[in-house]
Structure formats: structure tokens, C-alpha cells
Amino acid sequence: MFRRILIANRGEVAVRIARAARELGIAPVGVVSEADRDASWTQVFDQVVTLGPASARESYLDGARVLQAARQTHCTAVHPGWGFLAEDARFAAQARELGLTFVGPSADAIARMGQKSPAKEAMRSVGLPVVPGSVGLVKDIDAARAAAAESGYPLLLKADAGGGGRGMRRCDEASQLDEAFSAASAEAESAFANGDLYLERYLTGGRHIEVQLLCDRFGHGVHLFERECSIQRRHQKLIEEAPSPALDDAGRRDLGRRAIEAALALGYENAGTIEFLMDPTTKELFFMEMNTRLQVEHPVSELVCGVDIAAWQLRIAANHRLDLRQEDVAPKGHALECRINAEDPHADFRPTPGTLERFDFATDVGPGTVRVDTHLEAGDTVSPHYDSLLAKVIVHADTRAAAIATMVACLEKTRIEGVNTTIAVHLAVLASNEFRSGTYDTQSLPGWNG
Template sequence: MLRRVLIANRGEIALRVLRSCRELGIETVAAYSEADSEALHVQLATQAVCVGPARAADSYLNQEALLTVAKAADCDAVHPGYGFLSENADFSDACAAAGLIFIGPSGDAIRKAGSKSAAREIMRAAGVPVTPGSDGAVRSAEEALPAAERVGWPVLLKASAGGGGRGIRRCDGPEDLSAAFAEAQAEARACFDSDEMYLEKLVLNPRHIEFQILADRQGNVIHLGDRDCSIQRRNQKLIEEAPARCLTPQLRREMGEAAVRAARAVGYEGAGTVEFLLDSDGEQFYFMEMNTRIQVEHGVTEMVTGVDLVRQQLRIASGLSLGIAQEDVRLEGHAMECRVNAEDPAQDFRPCPGRVEFLHFPGGPGVRVDSCLYSGCTLPPYYDSLAAKLLVHAPTRLEAVRRMRRCLEEFTLEGFPTNAELSYEILYHPVFLRGGCTTAFLDGHLKELLEFNRRLAEKEGEA
């Protein structure tokens, strides 16, 4: 096994990686910014080193500083978590050149899968269905226009190196293209240090279904089932669950096999996710993108399979085989995750991080909380607004919904607003309870959900 790992990330994922390392007897070195000096993972790591100021470009995206710390601390591997440099092919290559193991795929695999425009062509060749779109990257709005006219409006402009809903803009007609292209490209450049864009047909009212994959150096590739991530706002997920209620056994098998083919096509190694769009009829699916990293929502897969995905990442990076065959994978019960973000839904989801004055997490059977917060800490304003992930597991979907409601009722965070109440309202919505939500659900029902929330707050104020 690995001996010492640099955790080149922050927040709950840094803490998640640290915990798996500790259980395996692996020492950890936390690379942190000045804004995260009091972070929980910094306090719990074997060693912690500040790599720069608060701004991500000067710290968590500073490859030279991270590699310097890793070598000085005598690390033998780097875990990039998700976001930041986790899907940066150059960083993967730089780690290898420095004699460090990058806990993730090779730079070549990241380039093939991580560039969404290139991945589409690879998937086509591998027999994986893809949404109609541009042939490769588009360099300008003028270059994107013929592709948009060919596939038909509306379309999506997407960052080739994107993720987390960033670098994406919808265009309903030619008049939207120029401004949307400039906005998406600027956001992509700031978030991913890459401004390459591509275009694809917008599949209206689809479900967002993704498959978790694992691949080792010995050529073994398996999938660990599916997740439904259709509850999202502006392409950022809010509630995820596993398995997807809408999939038939046959469709689940076909999509799982397509996900494995996708991983093989790029020579993948490690944990990753193949994301699909399932049309509104629930019959045709399309490859959307491949995320070459651990996902925010990986916990729901862990709960239904019993497989520790971070432990598997560490095993694979150590050169060990998976030790799990496809026939060994069983999906037991139902799992659900609610992301708690430091944002105010009533103020157009304005980010509002700050100091945590009081914090109480839910507990009990089948409950898991992934968070780096503690009473008295400060959630910095420089990074993602994710404050906590509440996860539950139960024998059935309805029981999982009821358990999550109970968890949200117990969850208490004083100091800044969160979206927890909005998630609570969603869990009572009849469309959600029937399992009929598409990616358009939240946009279509947000007004009524917020209005109900407002009336409830007024009644509580009167009482």
C-alpha cells in the first residue's frame, strides 16, 4: 500500500480521503490555503503545509507549490479529490514526472475522457450513443452557429474541461449564441484553466443518470450501478439517489455495459463516472460526459453496494487489483443524498458563507454526514458553497425519503442560510414522490416551493 499521501484539496472531500487513508495506515499531508488554516482536515492530518493565499489560483491550483510540498514531505502519491486539479491532465503528468503517483487516471486518459468534445468522438467509435452536436471543439460563436443550426435549437454550449455545472450555457436561438459563448468560455477559463468549448443538442426534460465505474491496472473494469441526479439547478446537483427508480433491469444492464465500454475506450484507471441523459420517454439514453475523478455524490453508491470507493482508489493506485468482479456487485436497498449549500434560495441562491455559530448533525440508523464543518469554524467565501452532505440508506425508496426528512428536521446550522429547507419541501412534492422528476423539475416548481417555504416561515414568526 501507499505510505504517505498529499491531499491536494479541501473541504469534505479532503476529510473523506483522510479518513480512508487513516484506516489503511497511510499517513496524510494536507495542502491548505491561508483561508483554510483552521479547517478540520488540516487539524487531523499527519502533517499540514500552507501552499498559498486564499485565492484558488494561488493555492489549490498552484501545481508547482503542490508538487514542491509533496516531494519535501516525502509523499509517494497525490490525491486530488474532486474539482481543482482532479481532472487536469498536465497535473497528472507532472506528478508522474516528479516520481509521484497521481491517484486517478493517466494524463492521456484524462485528455481522452476529460475533454468532453474529444470524448464524444471516442464514445461514438466505441458504440456508446451520444447526443447530436458539434464535431469536436468550437473556437467561437461564429464557428458554433453552423453546428447549432444542424442539430436544431435549443442547444447547450459546454466547457470541454467542465464539471459541476460550470461553463455551460443554454441557447434558444442564434441571438443568444454570442453572449452565451463569451460567458461560458470566461467561466470555463476561470474554473478549469481551459476555455475550449463544444456544442450539443439540448435534450428537453431528460433524466440525468450516471454509472460509477472502477478500473485497475490489470485491465479489470466494472460498474457499481447507477445514480439518479435529475434534481438540479443550473446544472448543479441538489439531490441524488441510488438506484435510479426509472430504469428497467434491461435498460440498467445496457447502460452499465455502455459505461464499461466507455472506460475501456479511454484506457481508464481508478474511480470515475460515466454520465448519461435518458430521454423523457425513458427509452433512449445518450452519453453526456465522463468524469475522471471521485464524484461529490459517491456516498450513495457506497451505501447501496458496501464498497468504499476511496479505499478502492488507494488500492488501485498501489497497483492492487479490484478484488471485485461484476457479478459480485449487488445493489441493496435505496440511498439518497441532499447537498446542503451555504446559499439563500429566497435571494436567487445568493452564496452566503460565514461563521458557524451552532451546528447539530442528524444521526441514527442508516444516516451518514460528510462535512468539514464544526461549531465555531468559518466557511470561506472563496470556494464552493457546499457545507455538508446528508446521506441516508433504507430498505426501500419511500423509507429513504422518510429517513431523509427526519434528518433534515434534525439538522441545525446557525450562522448563515442554507438550502436545507428547500430540499425538505422537495421531499414532499408529489412529482418527486412518484419518482417522476426530470432535470426540468426544479426550474418548473421552484416558485411554488419557495412560496410554501415563505408562508411557513411567516406562520412560525407569528407563533
């Protein structure tokens, strides 16, 4: 096992990985921007290196500075977390060229899955159906018009190098295509330095379901079943749950089997997630994309399957065999996760940075158990420079109804002061008939009118 590992990230994910590292006897080393240098969460590290100014491009996204920090602190491995450099194939390759272990899949796998059009072709080649749309990229507006005429409307233009909803535009009719193409391409170029787009049929009322995978480098892998991530705003996930209320036991086992077989056929290694979109009419599940990293919502899979995903990432990277057998992994009970952001939901979810005057989560509520993943405490400052995530509240209970009741009880008694939060949105969704019946989809936030 590694003795020292550099965590190439910040905030909640950095704290999460540091905790997993310590439990395995690994000393965590951190990197920070000048804006984060005095943050309380940096105390989880044995050593901290300041990368540069507050701008992410001059700090957390500067791969050369991050790798230099790893070398000067005598780390032998680098864990990228999620976001920033986590899916940067060049960074992964450079780390390995310097003799560092990159905690994640190969640079080739990251590159192949990071470009959405090649990813679709790869998954099609191993038998997974993909969302109908363009075959490859749409290089210009004429190609987009031709692909749209074949796929039909509504449709989505999506950034080939994208994620997080950036570089994405929906078109309900042909008259919207030209403007949407220009806007999506420009946004993709700005966000990812790559304006390439592809086109997919938009499945109105579809459901977003993903499968968590773990694969070692000896050709063995298991799936940790599925998560439902359909409660979204502008393609950003707000609430996740496992198991999905849209699948029965036979369906989830079949989906997991197909996903792990596809990953192993491609020679995938470490943790990954294959995301699917369910057609609301036929219930067919189409491959959308693969995330080659640890995901924000991984705790719901950890709680229902009893598996520490972050710890297994580290073990697999250190050449340990994955000693989990598929028949030994079974979902138990139900888990929910709410992402609590410092945003004003009554002002179009505008970020509200500031000082946390109070930050108390009600964890002693029943009938289930509550886990809070956060990097913050009362008195801390929520930075305007980075994402607005305050905490993830994850609950686990024997039944879905009990999990919902526990989450509601927790959020109603939680007290956060000094910044606006999205708790009111979560409570409205959790109270809605659509959510409680499990009949929601990606189209709206049930129960929330803004």
C-alpha cells in the same frame, strides 16, 4: 501500500480521503491555504503544509507548490480529490515525472476525457451513443450557426474544458445564439483559460444518470450501477439517489455493462464516472461526459453496493488487483444524498459565509440509517473564499420510500445556526409529488418556488 500520502485538496473531500487512508494504514498529509491554516478539519492530518494565500490560484491550484509539499514531507502518492487539480492532466503527468503516484487515471485519459469534444469522439468509437450536436468544436459564431441549423433548437453551448455549469448557455431560438456564444466563450476562457465551445441538442425534460466505475491496471473492471442526478439548479447537483427510479433492473444492468465495456476498451484505470442524458421521449441514453475522479455523490453508490470507493482508489493506485467480481456487486436498498450548502435560497442562492453557532445533525432517526460527511463543527467559520458546501447527508434504507422518510426526518430535526442553508429547498423537493413518484427531470426544482 503507501506509507504517506499527500491529499491535494481541502474541506470535506480532504477529510473523506484521510479517513480512507488511515483505514488502510496510510499516514495522511495535508496542504492548506493561509485562510485554512487554523481550521479544525486540518487535525485529521499527520502533517500540514501551508501553500500560500487564500486565493485558490496561489494555493490549492498551484501544482508546483503542491508537488513540492509532497516531496518535502516524504509522501509517495498524491490524491487530488475532486475540483482544484483533480482533472488537471498536466498536474498528473508532473506528479509521475517526480516519481509520485497520482491516485487516478493516466494523464492521457484525463486529457482525453477533460476535453468534452474528444471525449465524445472516444466514446462514440467504442459504441456509446452521444448527444446529437456538433462534430467537434464550433470555432466561431459561423460554425455555431451551421451546427445549430443541423441539430435544431433548443440547444446548449458548452465549454470544451468545462464543468460545473460554467461556460454553458442554453438557446431556445436562433436569435439568442450570437449573444449566448459570446457569453459562454468568455466565461469558459475566464474559468478554464480555454474558450473553446461545442454544441449539443438540449433534451427538454431529460434525466441525468451516471454510472460509477472501478478499473485496475490489469484490465479488470466493475461498475457500481447508476446514480440519478437530475435534481439540479443551474447545472449544479442538489440531490442524488441510487438506484435511479427511471430504470428497471434490466435497463440498469445493460447500462452498467455498456459503460464498463467502454471504459475498459479505452484502457481506463482507477475510479471514474460516465454520465448520460436520457431522452424523455425515446428513453435512449446518450453519453455526455466522463469524470476522471472521485465524485461528490460517491457515497450513495457506496451505501447501495457496500463498496468503499475511496479505499479502492488507493489500492488500485498501489498496484493491487481489483478483486471484486461483477456478479458479486448488486445494489441493495436505496440511498439518497442531499448537499447542504451555506446559501440563502430566498436570495437567489447567494453564499452566506459566517460562523457556525450550531451544527447538529439528527442521525438517530429511522427507518433507515444516516451518514453525514462533513469537515465542520460548531464554532467553525465557513470561508468566503471557497465553495459553500457544509455537509452531505446520505441515507440508506430498504426501500425508496423509507429512504425519503429517513432523509426528511433527519433534515427536519437538523439544527444549523449562524449561516443560511439550503435545507428548506431539499425538504420542499422531497415532499413534492414529482420527486416522490420518481417522475422528475432536470428542468426544475419540484416543490420549490423560491
